[in-house]
Amino acid sequence: MGRKNFTRIIEENKAMTIEDFKQKALELDKNDKLAPFRNQFEIGEEIYLDGNSLGRLPKKTIEISTNLIKNQWGKRLIRSWNEHWIELPNKVAAKIAQIVGARPDEIFVGDSTSINFYKLAFAAISLQNNRSKIITDSLNFPTDIYVLQGLIEQHFKNHSLSIIKSNDEISISDEAIEQALDENTALLTLSHVVFKSAYQYNMQKINNLAHKKGALVLWDLSHSAGAVPVNLNESDADMAVGCTYKYLNGGPGAPAFLYVRRDLQEKLLNPIWAWFSHEKPFDFTLDYKAINDVQRFATGTPSVLSLAAIEAGLDIMLEAGMEGLREKSIAQSNFLIEIVINLLEPLGFTIASPLNVNERGSHISIQHQEGYKINRAMIEPIDGSPSIIPDFRPPNNIRLGIAPLYNTFEEIFQTIVRIKKIVETKEFERFGDEKLTVV
Numbered sequence: 302m303g304r305k306n307f308t309r310i311i312e313e314n315k316a317m318t319i320e321d322f323k324q325k326a327l328e329l330d331k332n333d334k335l336a337p338f339r340n341q342f343e344i345g346e347e348i349y350l351d352g353n354s355l356g357r358l359p360k361k362t363i364e365i366s367t368n369l370i371k372n373q374w375g376k377r378l379i380r381s382w383n384e385h386w387i388e389l390p391n392k393v394a395a396k397i398a399q400i401v402g403a404r405p406d407e408i409f410v411g412d413s414t415s416i417n418f419y420k421l422a423f424a425a426i427s428l429q430n431n432r433s434k435i436i437t438d439s440l441n442f443p444t445d446i447y448v449l450q451g452l453i454e455q456h457f458k459n460h461s462l463s464i465i466k467s468n469d470e471i472s473i474s475d476e477a478i479e480q481a482l483d484e485n486t487a488l489l490t491l492s493h494v495v496f497k498s499a500y501q502y503n504m505q506k507i508n509n510l511a512h513k514k515g516a517l518v519l520w521d522l523s524h525s526a527g528a529v530p531v532n533l534n535e536s537d538a539d540m541a542v543g544c545t546y547k548y549l550n551g552g553p554g555a556p557a558f559l560y561v562r563r564d565l566q567e568k569l570l571n572p573i574w575a576w577f578s579h580e581k582p583f584d585f586t587l588d589y590k591a592i593n594d595v596q597r598f599a600t601g602t603p604s605v606l607s608l609a610a611i612e613a614g615l616d617i618m619l620e621a622g623m624e625g626l627r628e629k630s631i632a633q634s635n636f637l638i639e640i641v642i643n644l645l646e647p648l649g650f651t652i653a654s655p656l657n658v659n660e661r662g663s664h665i666s667i668q669h670q671e672g673y674k675i676n677r678a679m680i681e682p683i684d685g686s687p688s689i690i691p692d693f694r695p696p697n698n699i700r701l702g703i704a705p706l707y708n709t710f711e712e713i714f715q716t717i718v719r720i721k722k723i724v725e726t727k728e729f730e731r732f733g734d735e736k737l738t739v740v
C-alpha cells in the first residue's frame with residue numbers, strides 16, 4: 302500500500318470527522334482478536350507508544366522474578382545453579398529461536414546487543430581475511446557503526462568501512478546495496494528494520510545478493526524481533542544479533558541474543574576467550590578450547606535475574622503468534638497513517654516512514670520542525686489529558702511505536718488528536734530546546 306492507496310482512501314473519507322475516526326477505532330478494537338493480551342501486562346494511566354524502546358512489564362514477570370529472588374536465590378542459594386539456572390539460557394534461547402525462525406542450537410542468549418555485534422563482526426571479518434571491505438548503511442543504529450569503526454582502528458587496519466547513504470533518510474534500495482557489494486566485500490551488516498524510519502529490508506533478497514559475491518551478512522534484529530515475522534533459516538541468513546527489551550518485553554537492559562547458522566558455527570571464533578565458551582568450563586583447565594556449537598559465543602556467567610525476566614514476555618508472544626501480531630500491527634499502522642494524513646499533515650507534519658507496508662516495521666516516524674517540544678508536551682500534559690509516551694530521534698522525528706500485544710486502536714486515535722491539539726494551541730512552546738539525558 303503506497304501513497305496512492307492512502308490518497309484514494311482519504312478521497313473516499315473526505316467527510317470523515319474526528320468523531321468518525323473515533324467510531325472506527327472503537328469498532329476495530331471491538332473486533333480485535335488479540336485484544337485480551339493487553340491484560341497480561343501492567344497498564345497504567347499513560348498511553349504508551351514506546352514499546353520499540355522499552356517494552357511493557359508482563360504481570361507474570363513480577364511473579365517469576367519475585368520467586369527467583371526469594372526462593373531460588375534467597376533459600377536455595379548456589380544449589381539453584383543445578384536446580385534451575387544452568388539450563389535457563391538454553392530454555393530462553395529455544396523460545397527466541399521460534400520467534401526468529403531459527404533452530405534452538407543456533408541461538409545464544411546473553412551479553413548486550415553491542416557486545417554480540419562486536420563478537421560476530423570480529424569473527425566474520427577474521428574468517429574472510431582475504432577481503433577488506435565492510436559495508437553498512439547510514440540508517441543503521443550508531444552502536445553498530447561505532448563497533449565497526451573501533452574494529453578497523455584497533456584490529457583490522459587495512460580494512461575500509463563503506464557506509465551507503467540514504468537519499469531520503471527513509472529507505473535504501475536493494476540496487477544500492479547490490480552496487481556496493483563486490484568480490485572484496487568481507488561483511489555486509491544492516492539493521493533489518495531501521496531504528497528511525499522503520500524501513501524494512503527484504504532479508505532473503507539481500508542475503509542472496511551478498512552470497513553471490515561471497516560476502517557474509519550480519520543482521521541487527523533489534524527493531525524486528527517480535528515486531529515483524531523473521532525467518533532466519535528460510536532467508537538463508539548467516540548471522541544476526543538482537544535485543545530482548547524492545548518488542549520482546551524482557552525488561553531494561555535484558556540480555557541480548559545472537560544467531561549463527563549451524564554450518565558457520567565451527568568456522569567463526571569468539572574474540573573473547575572466556576570460560577563459558579570453553580568445551581569444559583568446570584574442568585578448570587588452563588588451556589582454552591572453544592566448544593563446538595553456538596555456545597562458543599558465550600563469555601561469562603549468565604545474568605540470571607534478567608534472563609529469567611525475559612521468559613514471560615516470550616511466552617505471551619508465542620501464544621499470540623507472530624502472524625496475527627503482524628496483521629494487527631499493519632492494521633494499526635495503516636490506521637495511524639490515515640489519521641496523520643488527514644489531521645496532522647495540514648499542520649506541517651510529514652511521515653518519515655515507508656507508506657508501503659512491506660517495507661515497514663512496526664513503528665511510524667512523523668516529523669515536525671518543533672518535533673522535540675511537541676514530544677515533551679505529549680509526555681507532560683497540563684490539561685488533564687493522559688500522558689502519551691512516544692520517543693524522539695534527532696533531528697525532528699517523533700517515533701510512534703506500535704506494540705500490537707498491548708496497544709489499542711483507540712490509543713492511536715487519541716494520540717493523533719492530542720498532537721493536533723498541542724500544535725493548534727501551541728502548548729509545546731512552554732518547552733525549551735534542552736534535552737533530557739534519555740530522549
Ligand SMILES: *Cc1c(COP(=O)(O)O)cnc(C)c1O
Pocket residue numbers: 413414415416442444445492496521522523524544557
Ligand atoms: C536498541 C538497539 C541496539 C541496542 O544495543 P545495546 O547494546 O542493547 O545498547 C542495538 N542495535 C539496534 C539496531 C538497536 O535498535
